[in-house]
Amino acid sequence: MNLKPTDGPFIDENFYGSKIASYIEELNAIGVCVDVKKACSLLARHIYSLSEFSPICRIYSFLRESNWEPGMDVEKRIWVPCGVNNGEWVKPEDCVIHDKDGLFSFQLKVLEKYYDDRKLLVYLSSAFNVKSNPTVDDYCMIWKDWESHSEKLTHAECCAFWSCVGKHWGQHTQEKITETVMKLPVESSGSEIVLLAKGSVFIADDLQLKDLFSHHSIFVWYPEPSLPYLPRTKLIEIYKKMGVLKLSESVQKEELSLEGDQYLKQAHPSNHLIGKELVRLILGLFSDPSFEMERKKRHEAVQSLLNLTILEALEPITVKYTLSGYSGKSINAEASQMIHWDKASSKLFTQKIDKTSGQKSLLEYATCFSETIAKGLLWEKEDRVNELSELIKLACLLEFDKEAIGFLMKSMNLQVFKDDEDFLSSAFPYE
Numbered sequence: 001m002n003l004k005p006t007d008g009p010f011i012d013e014n015f016y017g018s019k020i021a022s023y024i025e026e027l028n029a030i031g032v033c034v035d036v037k038k039a040c041s042l043l044a045r046h047i048y049s050l051s052e053f054s055p056i057c058r059i060y061s062f063l064r065e066s067n068w069e070p071g072m073d074v075e076k077r078i079w080v081p082c083g084v085n086n087g088e089w090v091k092p093e094d095c096v097i098h099d100k101d102g103l104f105s106f107q108l109k110v111l112e113k114y115y116d117d118r119k120l121l122v123y124l125s126s127a128f129n130v131k132s133n134p135t136v137d138d139y140c141m142i143w144k145d146w147e148s149h150s151e152k153l154t155h156a157e158c159c160a161f162w163s164c165v166g167k168h169w170g171q172h173t174q175e176k177i178t179e180t181v182m183k184l185p186v187e188s189s190g191s192e193i194v195l196l197a198k199g200s201v202f203i204a205d206d207l208q209l210k211d212l213f214s215h216h217s218i219f220v221w222y223p224e225p226s227l228p229y230l231p232r233t234k235l236i237e238i239y240k241k242m243g244v245l246k247l248s249e250s251v252q253k254e255e256l257s258l259e260g261d262q263y264l265k266q267a268h269p270s271n272h273l274i275g276k277e278l279v280r281l282i283l284g285l286f287s288d289p290s291f292e293m294e295r296k297k298r299h300e301a302v303q304s305l306l307n308l309t310i311l312e313a314l315e316p317i318t319v320k321y322t323l324s325g326y327s328g329k330s331i332n333a334e335a336s337q338m339i340h341w342d343k344a345s346s347k348l349f350t351q352k353i354d355k356t357s358g359q360k361s362l363l364e365y366a367t368c369f370s371e372t373i374a375k376g377l378l379w380e381k382e383d384r385v386n387e388l389s390e391l392i393k394l395a396c397l398l399e400f401d402k403e404a405i406g407f408l409m410k411s412m413n414l415q416v417f418k419d420d421e422d423f424l425s426s427a428f429p430y431e
Contacts, residue, residue: 002058007043007055008042009042009046036066044059044063044068044070047059052084053114057117060120064120064123068127076128077089077092078095092128092129092130095111095124095130095131096131096133097111097124097131098110101160103157103160104134104138134164136176139160139161139164142161143180151194152188157193158185158193162230166235166238169234169238178243185220186221187219187221201244202219202244202247203239203244206343206375207376208337208341209247209251209321210247213321213323213333216331218323218331220239222235232380248343252321252322252324253342265313266310267311273400274305274348275428276424276428277401279427281391281392281395282298282302283423284409285391285414295420298420302377303427304376304377308347308348309345309348310350311348311350312350313350313351314351315351316337317337317338317349318336319334319337320333321334338350339369341373343376350369367393374392391408
């Protein structure tokens with residue numbers, strides 16, 4: 001882009017004639033800029049007296065083509081136009097080149113809206129230190145604004161903020177959001193997401209408990225479906241670092257129908273379906289690449305089943321819960337369940353199976369058992385709970401027959417590997 005004579009304080013060649021260019025030494029002696037470097041510095045100072053977009057762009061382009069960068073003696077400002085002959089000179093820190101999520105129109109000057117020359121945008125970023133994209137600090141600033149003025153957010157706004165946090169997660173980001181973020185997004189039945197005080201929300205690490213309190217908006221939000229660049233597990237870790245409490249660690253419970261020892265009887269796990277074939281089936285599913293579950297993690301998962309103490313009752317287990325966060329508010333819930341997995345104590349409370357009560361009762365028990373196990377194991381992968389639950393339910397109805405389970409796994413293309421076979425042999429040495 002060529003400069004025009006009117007763009008800067010140039011000698012009027014029409015007035016002095018073309019021979020004026022032959023007097024370079026004389027012009028230099030009286031202080032006229034005759035070399036590119038000095039001319040760039042002069043134009044960089046002169047540009048701030050302009051208010052017309054076209055000549056400003058031509059000067060910027062000349063500076064770029066001359067590889068000029070402002071020194072300490074030159075004030076850095078960026079022209080943000082408003083119409084043809086109006087606009088304002090803005091500090092580089094108040095500008096950004098791109099805003100892909102379209103969130104910062106009121107907080108920052110987005111230069112790609114005004115400048116269509118991509119090379120010029122790159123130059124403004126490198127020479128004038130204009131940030132290419134909003135930073136974590138910028139996102140925290142807009143989140144504070146949302147906390148103050150927005151009762152609800154969209155799914156896109158939440159994804160944009162937490163994706164930025166996840167992408168730049170580190171010590172600085174952790175300290176920044178812990179210091180500035182006072183409200184967190186919670187799950188909502190509608191299309192919009194509600195913000196609640198950090199002390200009033202919980203990580204739903206127990207899906208059975210989550211079901212009991214589901215009529216309260218108290219569980220931290222996750223993108224559905226999970227995003228490749230913001231996996232659910234990473235967002236859970238971020239919430240933990242921010243001090244969000246786990247649901248299972250925040251409830252207080254009272255087993256109303258199990259007050260006396262006469263109502264309880266400790267049973268062998270295999271009598272309640274937790275045996276070798278159940279573990280084999282679960283390991284086979286967890287070994288599927290789509291679960292992204294390494295050997296150590298899937299072994300830890302099934303070991304939590306093997307560590308359970310089984311307590312049998314004659315009647316359904318009625319449990320009352322009180323949920324308290326550090327905000328001081330309490331919520332109560334009560335449920336009657338055939339099976340209840342208490343993770344805190346590694347106990348499984350179960351109603352005694354009456355195999356003579358008919359197929360409906362057996363199906364009901366198998367359904368309750370499979371849902372309890374699936375929700376207990378896959379709370380971090382809630383979208384896969386139903387898949388595991390249906391598989392376990394079918395296996396229950398087959399009474400975990402070894403040959404039937406083997407056929408079922410082959411028909412679903414499930415297999416266990418040598419490490420898993422070694423684990424099974426160690427866990428069930430006499431089978």
